[in-house]
Amino acid sequence: MSETRIPVGRVLRASNRGFTVGCRVMQPDIPAFGSFVRADARTPDGAIYGLIYDVTVQDDLFVRRFVMVEPPEEVVRDQRENRQVPIEVSVLAVGYRTGDRIVHAIPPQPPVTMDYLYPCSPDEIVAFTRRFDYFRLVLDAPGVPADELIATSLLAAAAARPAEERMDFLVEAGRELTRLLANDLIRLDGLLQRIRSATE
């Protein structure tokens, strides 16, 4: 796939449920929690969509020598800008695309090692979030801060739309969450609160 945007990084390890990408700290667009991202699928016109749910700066013994003292500015810049200390970005797979068809389900195949991961464009985010079937994948995912992830991704998806459509979009998403979490009103209330407070 041709791509003009800067990739987030390359896949380190992967499974159908999710994958981990390594990238350099010095990268200008450090990926953020809740961002929509895309990796190329094994088919030529396919893609795998995911949500970033964890960004970890790797431990580094050399850096440890400096964190307890106040190092000179030159050292801080050298450590931040020159040294290739990787950050690991963990992604939860929430869907895939074959041709023009977007499916909210676990992708049939994971990306492979060294594949690039790209941030989704606003158009892609809008196309992906026309439906909310991916909520269930997030809510059921083990070891993932699911509520925070849904709230943050919905706000990102709202921001990708024109201003006049945002509120309707969030209300629609809220309805779907109400349906899914009808048996857990406390959790539902917390989630809706998060979304509401961010829009006020």
Next chain:
Amino acid sequence: MTLPLNELVASVERMAKVLAQRETDFARRKQEARRWLKEYADQGPVLRTAAQDVNAAIPTDEPLDAVVPTPPVPDRFTVVGADGSTIPPDRHGAALYYVINIGSLVYRHGSGERPQARSAPFLGYEQKDLFEGTALVAGNLLDVRRDQAEIEHLAERVEEEPKGPTLVLVDGTLLLWVLENLPPEAEGREKKVRRYLGALDRIREKGAAVAGFISRPRHTEVSRLLLLAHLGGDVERVRQAERGRLPLPDRAVFADLPAGARSALFASPNKINQMYASAGHEVWFFYLNVAAEGEEPIVARVEVPVWVARSDDLLSLVHAGVVAQSRIAGGYPYVLARADELAYISGPERQRLQEMVETALLRAGLPPSLSPKAYFKTLTRAGRRW
């Protein structure tokens, strides 16, 4: 497991006892050596010739027990450090080649700027790269080439620098001592030394100071000089006294230097140093406690060419610059730690390069093949063995 550890248990225990005993002996001799340092502090001039004969540190004009505190650090100065690593040629590999990778860092103290990091690799594969006469460039020969590449890289980087106080740091000695062990068929030592000294000339012409930093030095030249002084300058008695016992390391003698202070300057008695001296680069050295105030002493050896040692400004820059650099990370110059990191060739990188070579050979119509020995190593070392 192929190393029968159980058969080594008794030896390891014995070794620990021997080392503990040696430590007690060293502690006693250390006190003795420090006493001699004071007692014979002004004997330097009369010991010079004898010192050369027994491979002891050669005294300079400073009293032997001189202690020089850290001179003031300039507000702004630049430190350039380099280090090198190699992949030696493998006779059993798919192709015969070697790699020298030089890492360097330019650090501008007081600037707040991002230091400039660089890694410069070189692949040696032609006949002239791989052989000196009939000897394959490996072992000491490759080490010498790496040292030359380091100093030439440093000279280039210094030449790119704007004017201002600049300190060039080499990891390890400035003396190409390995040349003493070269096989006779190797290309002339003198030529190699001249080439190294040519790079030192370039650094001197830029007005920069240059120094070799040796962490945890094992040299015993000053302690031998003190023994020589104690034995009245009698070379024969020194040889007899040293027979059968390990000499005391110099760093033990100078472990009482205050934080940031240096010892007296001495000239190196190494034979190769005579060639350096004839080109105006005789190597002198001092010991330096690079630890911060109130911390356990960390004694390093710093080597400088005589033109640095004789210039108050350059010597102060080396002394203060090495202390400032060593205090950043604690006990070792920051630029050298980073240069090592930039030069280091990891296992996966070696593997990737080997794959690159094999692919390129295939593309050039040459099927790569390992020797039978290398092939079987790939089988026996790949997995777990019982």
